[in-house]
Amino acid sequence: MFRKLSIVAFTAALVAAPLPVLAQGKKDSVVTAMSLEPPGLDPTNAAAAAIAEVTLYNIYETLTKINENGSVSPLLAESWTASPDLKTYTFKLRKGVKFQNGEPFDSAAVKFSFERNGAPTSTNKDKSLFQAFEKVDAPDADTIVISLKYSEPNLPFLLGQASGSIVEPKSAATNATQPVGTGPYQLGAWAKGSSITLNKWADYRSAAAIKLSKVTIRFISDPAAQIAALLSDDVDAFPRVTAARALPQFKADPRFTVLVGGSKAKTIVAINERKKPLDDVRVRRAILAAIDRKAMIDGAVDGFGTPIGSFYVPGSLGYVDTTGINPYDPEKAKKLLAEAGVTTPLELSLKLPPPGYARQGGEILAAQLAKVGIVAKIENVEWAQWLSQVFAGNGPHNYDLTIVSHVEPFDLVKITEPDYYLGYNNEAFNALYKQIVSTPDEAARAKLLGDAQRMLATDAVAGYLYQPQLITITNKKLKGVWKDVPQFENDFSTWAWE
Numbered sequence: 001m002f003r004k005l006s007i008v009a010f011t012a013a014l015v016a017a018p019l020p021v022l023a024q025g026k027k028d029s030v031v032t033a034m035s036l037e038p039p040g041l042d043p044t045n046a047a048a049a050a051i052a053e054v055t056l057y058n059i060y061e062t063l064t065k066i067n068e069n070g071s072v073s074p075l076l077a078e079s080w081t082a083s084p085d086l087k088t089y090t091f092k093l094r095k096g097v098k099f100q101n102g103e104p105f106d107s108a109a110v111k112f113s114f115e116r117n118g119a120p121t122s123t124n125k126d127k128s129l130f131q132a133f134e135k136v137d138a139p140d141a142d143t144i145v146i147s148l149k150y151s152e153p154n155l156p157f158l159l160g161q162a163s164g165s166i167v168e169p170k171s172a173a174t175n176a177t178q179p180v181g182t183g184p185y186q187l188g189a190w191a192k193g194s195s196i197t198l199n200k201w202a203d204y205r206s207a208a209a210i211k212l213s214k215v216t217i218r219f220i221s222d223p224a225a226q227i228a229a230l231l232s233d234d235v236d237a238f239p240r241v242t243a244a245r246a247l248p249q250f251k252a253d254p255r256f257t258v259l260v261g262g263s264k265a266k267t268i269v270a271i272n273e274r275k276k277p278l279d280d281v282r283v284r285r286a287i288l289a290a291i292d293r294k295a296m297i298d299g300a301v302d303g304f305g306t307p308i309g310s311f312y313v314p315g316s317l318g319y320v321d322t323t324g325i326n327p328y329d330p331e332k333a334k335k336l337l338a339e340a341g342v343t344t345p346l347e348l349s350l351k352l353p354p355p356g357y358a359r360q361g362g363e364i365l366a367a368q369l370a371k372v373g374i375v376a377k378i379e380n381v382e383w384a385q386w387l388s389q390v391f392a393g394n395g396p397h398n399y400d401l402t403i404v405s406h407v408e409p410f411d412l413v414k415i416t417e418p419d420y421y422l423g424y425n426n427e428a429f430n431a432l433y434k435q436i437v438s439t440p441d442e443a444a445r446a447k448l449l450g451d452a453q454r455m456l457a458t459d460a461v462a463g464y465l466y467q468p469q470l471i472t473i474t475n476k477k478l479k480g481v482w483k484d485v486p487q488f489e490n491d492f493s494t495w496a497w498e
Helices: 009-017 049-053 105-119 127-131 169-174 221-230 246-251 280-287 293-301 330-339 354-371 383-391 412-418 425-437 441-458
Strands: 029-034 065-066 072-074 079-080 088-093 133-140 142-150 185-191 194-201 214-219 258-263 266-271 305-307 346-350 376-381 401-406 461-469 471-476
Touching: 029 079, 072 079, 072 214, 079 266, 088 105, 105 127, 105 133, 105 169, 127 133, 127 412, 169 293, 246 258, 246 471, 266 280, 266 354, 280 330, 280 425, 280 461, 293 305, 293 354, 305 354, 346 354, 346 383, 354 401, 354 461, 412 425, 412 441, 425 441, 441 461
Parallel strands: 029 214, 346 376, 346 401
Antiparallel strands: 065 072, 079 088, 088 142, 133 142, 185 194, 194 214, 258 471, 266 401, 266 461, 305 461
8 A cells, every 4th residue: 555645745755865866967087097107297208108198188288199090180280291301390380278387388388398308418218309300490489390300201190299298398397296288187186106186177278178077097006906996996997907817707797898909019028239148149039039929928918919020010001020030949049049159058137127018928038038048037126227227328228138018109210229228239220210211202111111120120139029909998988998009198088978
């Protein structure tokens, strides 16, 4: 039997009832996560990819924007033109843009940023690119003209990377801790070791199009903790998560979207050619012959990788498959070491940065090398140590072997840098690279790029392992998260709750 309610009781019940969910408005904040914490927040003075993951297109902007499919579109530049020889680029800048400290964005800020990046004291990871600028002219407030020492067909793409972020001159010195850009988000808080919070900048020129008012980025390095954070709804999205083994669980759970995307990254065993006997190509070839790429891909990244044979990946202009130049052949490895006069066991240091692919891959590599008489002594280091001891441009390059993933596309130029951590320094390769960038015709350039890949493979410049496939897991209701990763970034301007 139903009990009758008086009008008064009915009204009182309505008042006491909770409001429908729709009346509370759409959710406008998100909690995401990253494996590594950035060492600072200035992408123009340090190489760590984690800096770009927080800042690129969020706090800072660039003249151009690299999209999910690898195409390039205008950002702080409205348009650009190139001379027929691809040595002069003219950029028309967006008008009415301000930096987050109220200063105007103009050609003077662009000129300052690029000249700072190419200065002798610069620590920009793409310093060589900016040093290839013959000059940067600012004929008026809305125009930048870049004159290059050589042709650079990829300049619009390269300037969309985090290293090309435009900084405000007066704030540049303190950007690592107090970043100032032209982007849609400002630094809210940084709890070292735990999280970074970004808040929507109310004065952003397209603020109405930005759907998230707050983004909290948590740092979770342990793969098991990453999976737990997603399953418990503590994290709404985890780009580039270490969750390959848990994928069936996430695919079967209706709360999640699983994205498996391509990258332009190259995971390699770097070899320090400044050290004996690693300066002998036979020893380097022996190291490569000892590496079973398939076992490395299966063990280090659960099969989510495509084998590569040089510092170049499938899908790029002029790609050729060079994996057959140094195939897995342990017996050949032993013969090459004997030919080089190496007495085994040969002891080498193996410095490993924090990511799982490096630490797990290092264990597999050490086991493979042991079979041919090379003892790889593993030393796990933090990113700051790895960057200063192994990678830093001014040395000391204190390592024999290391495993790392290079995430930037079009970075063959790095191999030509005299202080690059690999220590290759081959004049023949440097001359070939100059020929590549001086060739405007795409078909001719593609052929030369093939020659470059074959040279790097033949010279065993590094142990080229695989092109990683990257996994992103998100709440099913969160839209706009990228599947493919032409470079490491999280463009929060595209994220929104449905």
